[in-house]
Amino acid sequence: MIGYRNLKVALLGGGTVGANVASLLLAHGEEFAGRTGAGIELVGVAVRDLDAVRTPAIPRELLTTDAESLILGADIVIELIGGLEPARTLVLKALNSGADVITGNKALLATHGPELFEAAEQVGAQLYYEAAVGGAIPIIRPLRDSLAGDRVTRILGIVNGTTNYILDLMDTEAASLEDALAQATALGYAEADPTADIEAYDAAQKAAILASLAFHTTVPLESVHREGITSVTLDQVKSARAAGYVVKLLAVCERLPIGNGEFGVSTRVHPALIPLGHPLAAVHEAKNAVFVEAESAGSLMFYGAGAGGPETASAVLGDLVSAARRHVVGGPGVAESTHANLPILPISSVTTRYQITLTVADQPGVLAAIATLFAEHGVSVENVAQSVAEGIDGAAPSATLVIGTHAAAESALASTVAALEENDVVTSVESVLRVEGL
Amino acid sequence: MIGYRNLKVALLGGGTVGANVASLLLAHGEEFAGRTGAGIELVGVAVRDLDAVRTPAIPRELLTTDAESLILGADIVIELIGGLEPARTLVLKALNSGADVITGNKALLATHGPELFEAAEQVGAQLYYEAAVGGAIPIIRPLRDSLAGDRVTRILGIVNGTTNYILDLMDTEAASLEDALAQATALGYAEADPTADIEAYDAAQKAAILASLAFHTTVPLESVHREGITSVTLDQVKSARAAGYVVKLLAVCERLPIGNGEFGVSTRVHPALIPLGHPLAAVHEAKNAVFVEAESAGSLMFYGAGAGGPETASAVLGDLVSAARRHVVGGPGVAESTHANLPILPISSVTTRYQITLTVADQPGVLAAIATLFAEHGVSVENVAQSVAEGIDGAAPSATLVIGTHAAAESALASTVAALEENDVVTSVESVLRVEGL
Numbered sequence: 001m002i003g004y005r006n007l008k009v010a011l012l013g014g015g016t017v018g019a020n021v022a023s024l025l026l027a028h029g030e031e032f033a034g035r036t037g038a039g040i041e042l043v044g045v046a047v048r049d050l051d052a053v054r055t056p057a058i059p060r061e062l063l064t065t066d067a068e069s070l071i072l073g074a075d076i077v078i079e080l081i082g083g084l085e086p087a088r089t090l091v092l093k094a095l096n097s098g099a100d101v102i103t104g105n106k107a108l109l110a111t112h113g114p115e116l117f118e119a120a121e122q123v124g125a126q127l128y129y130e131a132a133v134g135g136a137i138p139i140i141r142p143l144r145d146s147l148a149g150d151r152v153t154r155i156l157g158i159v160n161g162t163t164n165y166i167l168d169l170m171d172t173e174a175a176s177l178e179d180a181l182a183q184a185t186a187l188g189y190a191e192a193d194p195t196a197d198i199e200a201y202d203a204a205q206k207a208a209i210l211a212s213l214a215f216h217t218t219v220p221l222e223s224v225h226r227e228g229i230t231s232v233t234l235d236q237v238k239s240a241r242a243a244g245y246v247v248k249l250l251a252v253c254e255r256l257p258i259g260n261g262e263f264g265v266s267t268r269v270h271p272a273l274i275p276l277g278h279p280l281a282a283v284h285e286a287k288n289a290v291f292v293e294a295e296s297a298g299s300l301m302f303y304g305a306g307a308g309g310p311e312t313a314s315a316v317l318g319d320l321v322s323a324a325r326r327h328v329v330g331g332p333g334v335a336e337s338t339h340a341n342l343p344i345l346p347i348s349s350v351t352t353r354y355q356i357t358l359t360v361a362d363q364p365g366v367l368a369a370i371a372t373l374f375a376e377h378g379v380s381v382e383n384v385a386q387s388v389a390e391g392i393d394g395a396a397p398s399a400t401l402v403i404g405t406h407a408a409a410e411s412a413l414a415s416t417v418a419a420l421e422e423n424d425v426v427t428s429v430e431s432v433l434r435v436e437g438l
Numbered sequence: 439m440i441g442y443r444n445l446k447v448a449l450l451g452g453g454t455v456g457a458n459v460a461s462l463l464l465a466h467g468e469e470f471a472g473r474t475g476a477g478i479e480l481v482g483v484a485v486r487d488l489d490a491v492r493t494p495a496i497p498r499e500l501l502t503t504d505a506e507s508l509i510l511g512a513d514i515v516i517e518l519i520g521g522l523e524p525a526r527t528l529v530l531k532a533l534n535s536g537a538d539v540i541t542g543n544k545a546l547l548a549t550h551g552p553e554l555f556e557a558a559e560q561v562g563a564q565l566y567y568e569a570a571v572g573g574a575i576p577i578i579r580p581l582r583d584s585l586a587g588d589r590v591t592r593i594l595g596i597v598n599g600t601t602n603y604i605l606d607l608m609d610t611e612a613a614s615l616e617d618a619l620a621q622a623t624a625l626g627y628a629e630a631d632p633t634a635d636i637e638a639y640d641a642a643q644k645a646a647i648l649a650s651l652a653f654h655t656t657v658p659l660e661s662v663h664r665e666g667i668t669s670v671t672l673d674q675v676k677s678a679r680a681a682g683y684v685v686k687l688l689a690v691c692e693r694l695p696i697g698n699g700e701f702g703v704s705t706r707v708h709p710a711l712i713p714l715g716h717p718l719a720a721v722h723e724a725k726n727a728v729f730v731e732a733e734s735a736g737s738l739m740f741y742g743a744g745a746g747g748p749e750t751a752s753a754v755l756g757d758l759v760s761a762a763r764r765h766v767v768g769g770p771g772v773a774e775s776t777h778a779n780l781p782i783l784p785i786s787s788v789t790t791r792y793q794i795t796l797t798v799a800d801q802p803g804v805l806a807a808i809a810t811l812f813a814e815h816g817v818s819v820e821n822v823a824q825s826v827a828e829g830i831d832g833a834a835p836s837a838t839l840v841i842g843t844h845a846a847a848e849s850a851l852a853s854t855v856a857a858l859e860e861n862d863v864v865t866s867v868e869s870v871l872r873v874e875g876l
Contacts, residue, residue, distance in 0.1 A: 024587070024734065034777035035586055035654070130584060136735035138576075138584030146568060146576030148473055149462070149755020216473070279741060282720050296462065297574035297742065297752035303717060304738035314734035317587020339472035 006039040007324055010070045012090055013080035014047035014054055020313035023056040036324035044070045076323050079103040088112050095119040100323040102316055104131030110205035110221040128319035133159060133206045134288045136311035137304040143213045150294040152214040156436055157251040159206040161286030161306040162190045162197035163229050167247050168284050170237045189286050199228035203269045207251035211267040215255055216340035225268035225347035232271050236431050239402060245273035246281045250436055256345060264345040273355055278437040348411045353435035355404050359427040362388050362397040366425045377416040380406040398427055444477040445762055448508045450528055451518035452485035452492055458751035461494040474762035482508045514761050516754060517541040526550050533557040538761040540754055542569030548643035548659040566757035571597060571644045574749035575742040577728045581651045588732040590652040594874055595689040597644040599724035599744040600628045600635035601667050605685055606722050608675045627724050637666035641707045645689035649705040653693055654778035663706035663785035670709050674869050677840060683711035684719045688874055694783060702783040711793055716875040786849045791873035793842050797865040800826050800835040804863045815854040818844040836865055
């Protein structure tokens with residue numbers, strides 16, 4: 001066949017996703033040829049331990065521990081090692097040799113993305129990373145291509161399956177955070193060390209990638225405001241539901257006006273209250289979903305499995321078909337667009353709604369005092385719910401106030417909370433949660 | 439700038455979507471240049487009536503009634519005329535001249551798709567059609583590119599906003615079909631002649647496009663089994679909800695085993711019962727959503743606005759950016775893949791679950807007789823709900839049976855229903871609805 005090419009594919013990493021990629025490539029090679037017009041040959045799989053047990057198994061003769069040699073002569077390199085090194089060095093080496101690279105490495109992209117995209121552009125190679133955010137969910141390509149003629153204004157993403165599983169279990173089964181985490185660990189949704197998930201490091205990396213892409217702006221990982229779910233209590237989840245909300249760990253990427261018709265980018269990850277009628281509120285268990293708002297397209301949502309070996313392999317193989325087609329038709333890759341490079345905004349410049357839960361002394365005038373305090377700090381109260389608890393063992397009775405605010409600046413909210421904590425009638429500020437999706 | 443190109447774009451059609459595309463192109467031209475590396479010049483808009491009122495307005499000097507001349511010399515032609523002719527002739531002329539074509543014309547694609555893709559492939563041009571299905575929702579590109587390394591097994595789509603609005607109003611407000619249609623017409627969701635929507639011609643076109651793409655197979659429009667919503671009653675919707683379902687007009691595209699490890703394609707559009715916990719059940723008003731099941735990726739859902747001027751324009755402009763990037767980087771287009779060309783299956787070969795509602799005489803032994811009749815025709819009953827109505831004005835009392843079946847072949851179900859209609863104890867077969875999404 002004229003123009004038919006046999007493409008050499010090198011796979012780096014033989015973990016769960018890598019083993020699934022290898023297995024599918026070997027099983028469906030002819031089908032890929034039909035879809036791409038190119039033969040796709042898996043020339044080898046670089047692993048650390050040749051003898052590790054893999055599911056599905058990878059033929060022994062494909063395995064090597066010499067990743068650097070494997071890259072030489074490959075047309076396409078798939079990096080599924082994870083982490084920063086040696087992944088960064090190997091990806092740069094592959095790109096510099098002119099190979100297209102497919103990666104599912106969110107940490108690498110969020111940390112070294114600009115360097116990698118620059119290297120790719122220099123040699124006309126392409127860097128694909130659909131698997132880095134949302135597992136099987138097509139979100140990178142829709143943002144980069146489908147919405148390329150629109151302007152994204154906001155992204156609300158449930159991008160970490162572990163924390164969604166935990167929060168969903170707290171909501172639907174009234175589990176404590178500890179019990180829900182234990183169950184997530186038992187089912188394999190959470191790692192032995194769950195820090196990356198529950199402290200939202202994983203979600204912050206994905207938020208940086210999404211915001212960079214959506215706003216054509218380099219968003220450094222360290223600029224992403226990050227709060228995990230460790231302080232979320234069952235009481236908060238219950239009172240959220242009673243008020244018509246569900247608690248989700250959200251990645252929020254917003255284009256915000258900064259005056260004179262200019263815009264900046266806010267990227268943050270934190271637990272948030274979502275109204276029960278919002279499509280994101282129906283995302284259960286370990287599923288992921290990305291809700292995108294754009295000027296012309298309006299609201300879109302992309303939903304599916306956010307992790308898993310075969311699921312993530314599907315995204316990698318979709319990228320592989322794209323890369324193979326590009327090799328067949330020729331032409332350089334499309335550089336990552338950062339033409340807008342909007343200013344990065346600190347969390348203090350964000351304006352959103354809040355729900356604040358306070359324990360206060362149950363005495364006349366407290367509500368008026370609290371309301372005055374909010375007003376003095378420029379935060380407008382939308383609603384207040386009060387419940388009174390009898391004092392136990394002779395203690396004075398106390399009241400719980402749940403206060404919903406209108407949209408307020410983070411800075412105004414912060415000074416309000418500081419003032420509440422110093423106020424004599426306030427026993428404690430139990431929680432402060434942002435409300436998104438209204 | 440080296441390699442910088444100024445691309446001439448011809449727009450055919452100045453209706454709601456066309457006017458929005460023109461307006462956005464004129465307003466954001468510089469931004470498109472930044473995103474594509476090419477200048478994009480709207481050279482003209484071909485319309486039938488130069489003096490028609492358009493919202494947003496199109497500058498008078500861009501308008502022409504001479505579409506054929508406008509195409510000459512255009513790098514990219516956007517066809518938003520709709521219908522079969524002159525759209526087909528103009529699109530073929532554009533493709534044959536080497537221009538890339540972007541269309542939102544589902545009727546044209548469903549009817550003449552193979553001819554158009556063939557013409558594009560002959561000259562190395564590309565045909566883009568993200569706007570043809572699901573309005574603003576990116577679904578064509580995810581199916582074609584993101585899932586290209588996977589195998590789609592099933593698509594369940596709510597792809598017609600008008601009928602979803604009507605069915606949703608029946609479900610949430612207990613409106614009759616007539617009242618809901620009247621409201622849809624009043625709000626502009628339904629045309630003065632709603633036939634294309636409520637008889638599911640529109641949905642059938644979209645189903646043919648989705649099935650062709652998902653299964654790499656030419657699916658002729660006339661092979662799509664089509665049932666509209668005109669026979670759906672409020673009683674059906676109410677009893678569906680009582681049984682834990684909601685009624686939706688679904689486009690169902692399935693890859694089905696036909697023995698010897700081979701597969702065929704079934705494409706059908708009909709009202710169906712969806713379990714309330716299914717993500718599609720939460721798609722309200724005129725929204726669209728496409729639920730995709732793939733071997734590796736598992737379940738995915740794409741949700742958003744299925745129609746509307748700015749929304750659909752967003753999809754057209756996404757395609758425009760893709761086409762412009764392709765012009766900048768060079769290389770021929772990617773041909774539509776029909777490498778699989780699976781056999782097209784008739785509706786009689788489908789296996790699914792059913793819910794059958796019967797009115798029967800309220801007398802001993804009826805249930806046993808009905809159950810025997812089902813068994814004789816090879817249809818296994820999963821559950822039966824019976825309600826008895828007193829006879830009015832001295833008539834004999836009658837009972838309503840709602841029978842849920844296990845998965846059964848359409849042919850077996852059809853012969854069961856025929857036998858029910860001939861049976862003396864059956865007063866009438868009130869409705870037969872397929873159950874999808876289980």
